[in-house]
Amino acid sequence: MGQKKKALKATLQSQQVRLKKKQKAVQAAEAAEVKGKRKGKGKAPPLRPTIPFTPTDKILLIGEGNFSFAHALVIDPPPSLEHLPPSNIVATAYDSEQECYDKYPEARSIVDKLRERGVEVLFGVDATRLEKCGPLKARRFDRVVWNFPHAGKGITDQDRNILSNQMLILGFLRSVVNCLVEGPVPTPDLPRKRKKPVDDDDDDDEVVIDNASDEDMGASTSSTAHCTRGKVLITLRNVPPYSIWDVPRLAKTPPKPTSLGTPPNPNYKLLQSFVFHRNIWKGYEHRMTKGERAHGQGTTGEGGEDRTWVFCLKD
Numbered sequence: 001m002g003q004k005k006k007a008l009k010a011t012l013q014s015q016q017v018r019l020k021k022k023q024k025a026v027q028a029a030e031a032a033e034v035k036g037k038r039k040g041k042g043k044a045p046p047l048r049p050t051i052p053f054t055p056t057d058k059i060l061l062i063g064e065g066n067f068s069f070a071h072a073l074v075i076d077p078p079p080s081l082e083h084l085p086p087s088n089i090v091a092t093a094y095d096s097e098q099e100c101y102d103k104y105p106e107a108r109s110i111v112d113k114l115r116e117r118g119v120e121v122l123f124g125v126d127a128t129r130l131e132k133c134g135p136l137k138a139r140r141f142d143r144v145v146w147n148f149p150h151a152g153k154g155i156t157d158q159d160r161n162i163l164s165n166q167m168l169i170l171g172f173l174r175s176v177v178n179c180l181v182e183g184p185v186p187t188p189d190l191p192r193k194r195k196k197p198v199d200d201d202d203d204d205d206e207v208v209i210d211n212a213s214d215e216d217m218g219a220s221t222s223s224t225a226h227c228t229r230g231k232v233l234i235t236l237r238n239v240p241p242y243s244i245w246d247v248p249r250l251a252k253t254p255p256k257p258t259s260l261g262t263p264p265n266p267n268y269k270l271l272q273s274f275v276f277h278r279n280i281w282k283g284y285e286h287r288m289t290k291g292e293r294a295h296g297q298g299t300t301g302e303g304g305e306d307r308t309w310v311f312c313l314k315d
Contacts, residue, residue: 008255008256008257008258012162012163012166012255049275049277049280050274050275050308051078051080051081051280052143052231052233052274052308052310053073053081053084053143054142055080055081055082055083055084056084056088056142057084057088057141057142057143058088058089058140058141058142058143058181059073059088059089059090059141059142059143059144059145060090060092060136060141060143060144060145060179061073061089061090061091061092061145061146061147062092062125062127062144062145062146062149062172063092063093063094063127063146063147063148063149064091064092064093065093065100065104065107065286065287066100066103066104066106066107066110066285066287067091067093067107067110067111067114067121068106068110068283068284068285068287069145069147069281069284070089070091070110070114070119070121071110071113071114071283071284072281072282072283072284073089073281074086074089074114074117074119075113075117075283076282076283078280078281085118086114086117086118086119087118087119087120089119089120090119090120090121090122090135090136090139090141091114091119091120091121091122092121092122092123092125092133093121093122093123093124093125094124094125094126094127095123095124096123096124097111097123097124100123103287104287120135122135122136127146127149127168127171127172127175127176128168128171128172128174128175129171129175130175130176130178130179131175131178136179139179140179140180140181140182140230141179141180141181141230142181142230142231143230143231143233144176144179144180144230144231144232144233145233145235146172146232146233146234146235147235147276147286148235148236148237148286149165149168149169149172149234149236150165150168151164151165151167151168158241161241162241162244162245165245166245166246166250169234169245169247169250169251170250170254170255170265173232173250173251173254173265173266173268173311174263174265174266176232177266177313179230180229180230180231180232180312180313181228181229181230182229182230183227183228183229183230184227184228184229185228185229185269185312185314185315186228186229186231186271186312187228228312229312229313230312231271231310231311231312232251232268232310232311232312233308233309233310233311234247234308234309234311235276235306235307235308235309236306236307236309237304237305237306237307238304238305238306238307239303239304243304247309248270248273248309251267251268251270251309251311252267252268252269252270252314253267254266254267266313266314267313267314268311268312268313268314269311269312269313269314270309270310270311271310271311271312272310273307273308273309273310274307274308274310275305275306275307275308276305276306276307276308277306278306
């Protein structure tokens with residue numbers, strides 16, 4: 001078993017090296033593109049923020065922290081989600097209820113409001129063992145959302161920290177399978193495709209839509225929303241060290257399991273990615289897994305943008 005663990009670690013570390021080289025090439029290409037745009041005339045109009053839900057979706061929120069995203073989704077949602085029933089939402093946290101309130105004092109009043117509106121709030125939910133959560137058994141969701149996942153182990157060595165979080169993501173992607181609505185692969189008719197970097201060695205032919213607007217997504221009018229399989233949405237800061245986790249590759253081509261007792265990870269299809277605009281979710285605030293220490297003076301994650309990756313299970 002020790003050899004297998006070493007093999008997985010070697011696989012993930014080689015992946016990190018490859019991604020770091022790729023990021024340097026991407027940054028150089030982006031700098032050249034920005035320079036070229038400055039020489040051009042005029043500017044393209046900004047895209048409207050993407051709202052990746054419909055008013056009829058059944059939504060499972062993972063790792064909610066202080067539940068401020070659930071609050072934004074229910075109490076003061078964007079206009080296209082005004083008719084989303086609160087009873088369609090299940091909001092979960094990894095901590096016990098008391099641990100949650102100790103870490104995030106504001107969470108108590110938020111949870112009270114959510115429960116008053118009819119949102120199901122669950123505590124002690126491990127994202128890598130969703131099948132062990134009684135209230136979630138035999139239930140399926142159109143969207144399973146995890147904003148800013150993090151193992152929260154406080155590992156100072158960056159490589160070990162990255163490996164820890166990659167294992168967390170792999171566990172979640174393996175566990176969430178039975179929570180997703182079954183159906184055909186979604187085929188959104190969207191106008192913009194993200195250009196792959198020249199050194200992107202993906203060999204699949206999937207179409208990745210980048211920065212599609214709410215209007216393009218058909219968020220409030222899609223007639224096929226419940227005819228397709230459920231989607232997994234993972235949001236991270238698109239800068240190192242988070243980008244080195246390489247979530248798209250972990251989902252699409254996961255490494256082989258390290259022990260006989262661990263089932264292989266499923267393969268996912270990357271449907272799209274888009275900028276996650278925190279300002280459209282009123283009252284939402286990203287809180288770190290260590291609670292009040294979120295207000296420290298750390299600089300991790302500065303620069304870049306928040307980006308959401310949308311996946312569904314691959315045939």
